[in-house]
Amino acid sequence: MEFNERFKTYSNTDLLRIIDNPDGYQPNAFETAKTIFSDRQLTEEEIKIAKDQLEIERQEKLSKVQKKRAIEDKFKNLGKSILDNVNPIQNETPTTEKTIKIISLIFGGLFLFQLYKEFGMISFMFTDSSSDWDFNMVIYFLPLVVVPTATILYYKRKKNGWLLLTMFLTYSAVLAIGLFILTINMEPSGFAALDNLFPQTSPTTHLLTFLFFAGTIWSISRENMRTVYTISKQTMVLTISITAIIVGLALKTFF
Numbered sequence: 001m002e003f004n005e006r007f008k009t010y011s012n013t014d015l016l017r018i019i020d021n022p023d024g025y026q027p028n029a030f031e032t033a034k035t036i037f038s039d040r041q042l043t044e045e046e047i048k049i050a051k052d053q054l055e056i057e058r059q060e061k062l063s064k065v066q067k068k069r070a071i072e073d074k075f076k077n078l079g080k081s082i083l084d085n086v087n088p089i090q091n092e093t094p095t096t097e098k099t100i101k102i103i104s105l106i107f108g109g110l111f112l113f114q115l116y117k118e119f120g121m122i123s124f125m126f127t128d129s130s131s132d133w134d135f136n137m138v139i140y141f142l143p144l145v146v147v148p149t150a151t152i153l154y155y156k157r158k159k160n161g162w163l164l165l166t167m168f169l170t171y172s173a174v175l176a177i178g179l180f181i182l183t184i185n186m187e188p189s190g191f192a193a194l195d196n197l198f199p200q201t202s203p204t205t206h207l208l209t210f211l212f213f214a215g216t217i218w219s220i221s222r223e224n225m226r227t228v229y230t231i232s233k234q235t236m237v238l239t240i241s242i243t244a245i246i247v248g249l250a251l252k253t254f255f
Contacts, residue, residue, distance in 0.1 A: 003032040012050035104155040162229035173213035180206035
């Protein structure tokens with residue numbers, strides 16, 4: 001009775017949708033829809049119109065599914081390309097141009113994400129009269145200037161772009177190792193409320209971060225990449241070594 005009263009208000013296409021999908025509805029609903037559809041004594045033309053409308057809906061639904069899958073496949077392929085480029089163990093060496101474009105895309109995306117994440121703090125620093133641009137705040141926001149600058153110059157195949165990006169990657173890799181060591185040696189405060197308010201980042205997160213930056217350093221330091229930016233092996237070693245030593249000493253002092 002419930003289905004009978006409700007289905008009487010359904011269009012021919014609505015009823016046909018139920019009839020063509022018996023597994024998707026209760027048996028009583030299916031039988032009721034079939035009975036009402038039959039009782040309407042529709043002409044062949046009316047049945048054809050209902051079927052055509054139902055087919056249009058199916059095609060639209062199929063098109064949406066295909067578009068969704070196409071977008072998912074693009075992101076999957078992009079993710080695979082990114083991992084392939086920063087993975088030191090590869091079966092095939094990606095082309096130089098492909099590597100440059102993907103790395104530029106990665107760090108352009110990281111910059112936009114960081115900008116979004118820090119938007120509240122940036123707004124506060126520029127609009128609140130009580131904000132203080134001391135040295136610590138300058139260091140805090142420095143990556144928001146370095147990353148886009150390095151990315152743009154790197155994408156344009158500028159030597160300074162390679163140097164700036166490598167210094168940032170080395171800084172980030174060494175910092176990740178420092179935070180990893182600090183995290184595994186950190187003891188709980190003993191106050192549950194305080195620990196819950198400031199949850200500790202997993203050491204695995206810092207380790208994965210290090211592997212990401214170290215993998216990217218390896219990727220842009222290959223000979224074919226350095227040739228594009230006219231970077232000698234000596235310059236590469238000095239850039240990475242000096243940056244790592246400076247950051248390491250700073251972390252030692254801070255920790």
